[in-house]
Amino acid sequence: MPTQTSTITPPDERTHAAALERLDGLAKPLGSLGRLEQVGAWLAACQGVCPPDPIERVRAVVLAGDHGVTDSGVSAYPKDVTAAMVHAFVAGVAGVSVLARQHGATVRVLDIGVDADLSSAPGDVTAHKLTRSSGPIDVTDAISRDLAERAIAVGAEIADAEVDAGAQLLVLGDMGIGNTTPSAALIASSLGLEADAVIGRGTGIDDAARARKLDVLARALARVCDEDRRVADPVARLAALGSADLAAGAGFLVQAARRGVPVLLDGVIACAEALVAADLAPGAQAWFVAGHRSPEPAQAHALAALGLEPILDLGMRLGEGSGAMAAVPLVRSAALLMREMALLADLVAP
Numbered sequence: 001m002p003t004q005t006s007t008i009t010p011p012d013e014r015t016h017a018a019a020l021e022r023l024d025g026l027a028k029p030l031g032s033l034g035r036l037e038q039v040g041a042w043l044a045a046c047q048g049v050c051p052p053d054p055i056e057r058v059r060a061v062v063l064a065g066d067h068g069v070t071d072s073g074v075s076a077y078p079k080d081v082t083a084a085m086v087h088a089f090v091a092g093v094a095g096v097s098v099l100a101r102q103h104g105a106t107v108r109v110l111d112i113g114v115d116a117d118l119s120s121a122p123g124d125v126t127a128h129k130l131t132r133s134s135g136p137i138d139v140t141d142a143i144s145r146d147l148a149e150r151a152i153a154v155g156a157e158i159a160d161a162e163v164d165a166g167a168q169l170l171v172l173g174d175m176g177i178g179n180t181t182p183s184a185a186l187i188a189s190s191l192g193l194e195a196d197a198v199i200g201r202g203t204g205i206d207d208a209a210r211a212r213k214l215d216v217l218a219r220a221l222a223r224v225c226d227e228d229r230r231v232a233d234p235v236a237r238l239a240a241l242g243s244a245d246l247a248a249g250a251g252f253l254v255q256a257a258r259r260g261v262p263v264l265l266d267g268v269i270a271c272a273e274a275l276v277a278a279d280l281a282p283g284a285q286a287w288f289v290a291g292h293r294s295p296e297p298a299q300a301h302a303l304a305a306l307g308l309e310p311i312l313d314l315g316m317r318l319g320e321g322s323g324a325m326a327a328v329p330l331v332r333s334a335a336l337l338m339r340e341m342a343l344l345a346d347l348v349a350p
């Protein structure tokens with residue numbers, strides 16, 4: 001039996017309706033703020049208050065882990081970059097760190113399954129470490145079912161800590177060389193797609209590496225998918241084709257939705273986690289907005305399945321939560337426009 005959690009309470013529908021009415025009454029032509037109107041109404045519904053409160057506390061979490069598929073040459077970079085980047089997040093010099101600093105957001109990095117020993121890293125980076133790398137999904141399950149369940153629970157604890165710290169908006173990032181391969185596999189096995197529909201160039205792989213990645217993906221999917229090309233049970237999917245950090249990400253998203261805190265999704269990795277989260281906890285996706293469109297084909301499939309339209313489309317393909325973080329100012333604008341714009345009726349004499 002899948003470990004199904006209870007259905008998620010959706011953002012407040014009445015507040016959503018009130019928000020749409022308010023937006024229509026603002027001093028502008030109907031619909032003229034485009035996507036900012038939908039984002040503003042979504043925020044209001046998530047908060048249960050119209051107009052929505054200003055977004056002051058944005059908190060990002062980056063979950064790090066290594067992936068056995070890197071031994072097959074599926075990335076343009078070596079596995080050691082994962083640990084090196086964890087140090088960069090701690091030092092505040094990674095891409096997402098710079099954007100977060102600019103936007104006044106916090107970034108917490110956690111080693112969930114990095115191969116290297118990071119116990120000397122400052123802070124609590126290894127407080128939730130579950131494994132040293134996940135298995136190569138083309139030949140074996142990434143992690144055991146037991147570990148997948150523990151990782152989901154750890155992700156939920158991590159989300160709880162961020163919510164308890166006062167997060168009004170969460171960003172979920174990832175760090176792990178090779179992670180676009182298990183992400184694509186999770187999306188394919190969630191939606192019944194073939195390897196060639198989900199493969200992308202990740203960090204920028206050449207044609208030879210792309211051929212290896214396609215082979216790894218095809219063999220991984222053939223190894224575990226049923227006749228519908230799916231793995232129906234989301235926990236089994238995370239164990240067979242995901243990783244400890246991806247399972248923790250899915251658990252994080254489920255818990256954010258359960259706690260009623262909106263999440264800005266990043267690229268293909270976060271969207272893979274979101275698809276699984278929506279299977280673990282039906283309705284969780286109503287608490288997510290897509291920060292940006294990544295060039296990874298698998299992300300487009302996940303977004304379509306989740307019914308999400310990204311805010312930005314800048315060709316970003318960094319991960320780390322950077323595409324979501326880049327969208328934070330626009331989410332803030334959506335709230336402030338609803339709060340501070342005049343009503344047309346107050347400006348135009350009857």
Ligand SMILES: Cc1cc2ncn([C@H]3O[C@H](COP(=O)(O)O)[C@@H](O)[C@H]3O)c2cc1C
Binds near residue numbers: 074174
């Ligand atoms: C220096 C560096 C920093 C990164 N930050 C995020 N990623 C991103 O790229 C990797 C996924 O792409 P692939 O599957 O092709 O390896 C992940 O680590 C992801 O988080 C990075 C990659 C590199 C090289």
Ligand SMILES: O=C(O)c1cccnc1
Binds near residue numbers: 201269294317319
């Ligand atoms: O879509 C992403 O988030 C992505 C793409 C390439 C590499 N890392 C992340």
